[in-house]
Amino acid sequence: MTSNDAVPSELQQASELTRFRLAPNPGPMSLDGTNSYIIGAPGSAHVAIVDPGPQDERHLAALAASGVVDVVLITHRHADHTEASARFHELTGAPVRAAMAEHCHGGEPLRDGDVLAAGGVEIRVLATPGHTSDSLCFHLPGDGPNGSVLTGDTILGRGTTVLDYPDGRLGDYLTSLDRLEALGPATLLPAHGPVLASLEEKCREYREHREQRLDQIRAALAQVGGDATVAQVTDVVYADVDPSVRWAAETSVAAQLDYLRS
Structure with a gap:
């Protein structure tokens, strides 16, 4: 269990039907921390929670106090989203539902195309693999004039997403981007960033970035040889990467090499 002596963050309005609380887990990959979302119609005493985040008691207590929790939804398996799931289920009694059964507590796994009613809001489940194989997004079509989408780590509010290869695959990710783009100018509610x-x-923008990276990978292979290792290509494409996130750069290169070579 984590401990944080700083003043807890306040709930912030994100869209007409959502608020979020920033979890106290900043880092190189989590940016400012995980955005734990609260979905609820105005005037409703009921809410749905998305990604309770790290096991920090004050953070969880603030989320639990936001209303009667109908359901807890998980965008994907990474610990900065799921660590507190079991504890939050204990606190609220609400079922925790994710794509993977091992991350569910008192609830059934979510499937692509599921439509949920929670907090007085319609929530549509979209399978968007790529960052991880179990990544989900949650579409709220009634949230403002263009709706909104909670994107987890599939799309961030700042920077770009690392593909957790070999679980996450670039081909799947590009297909997921196509699917999300088809939802139009919906408000983007990311798990990290604004x-x-x-x-x-x-x-x-994300697709253009991926295409640019693929061009860089192709150029690196032309320079060091078609059978170059992940480390050799990373040395060329990510020459100035901070050592603390070198592993992330190598993971991305591995995903892109797999895509090009297959």
Whole structure:
């Protein structure tokens, strides 16, 4: 269990139907921390929680106090999203539902196309593999004029997403970007970083970034040889990467090499 002596963050309005609380787990990969979302219609005493995050008692208590929790939804398996799931189930009694059964507590696994009603809100489940094989996004079509999408780590509010290869695959990820872009200018509610105005715009930016990286990988292979190792390609493409995130760079290179070679 973590301990944090700083003043807990306050709930922040993200969209018409959502608020979030920033979890106290900043880091190189989690940016400012995990955004734990609260979904609920105005005036409703009921809410749904997305990604309770790290096992920090004050953070969990604040989420639990936001209303009667109907359900807890998990975007994907990484610990900065799931660590507190079992404890939050104990606190609220609400079922925790994720794509993978091992991350569910008192609830059934989620499937692509599921439509849930929680907190007075319609929530549509979208399978968006790529960052991880179990990544989900949650579409709220009634959230403002263009709806909103909680994207987990599939799309971030700042920077770009690491593909957790070999579990996460670039081909799957590009397909997921296409699927999300088709939802149009929905409000983008990421698990890390700020809320963004247009999902489709960010999807296009992400795809362009991936294409640029693939071009860099192709150029690196031309320079060091088609059978170059992940480390050799990373040395060329990510020459200035901070050592603390070198592993992330190598993971991304491995995913891109797999995509190109297959």
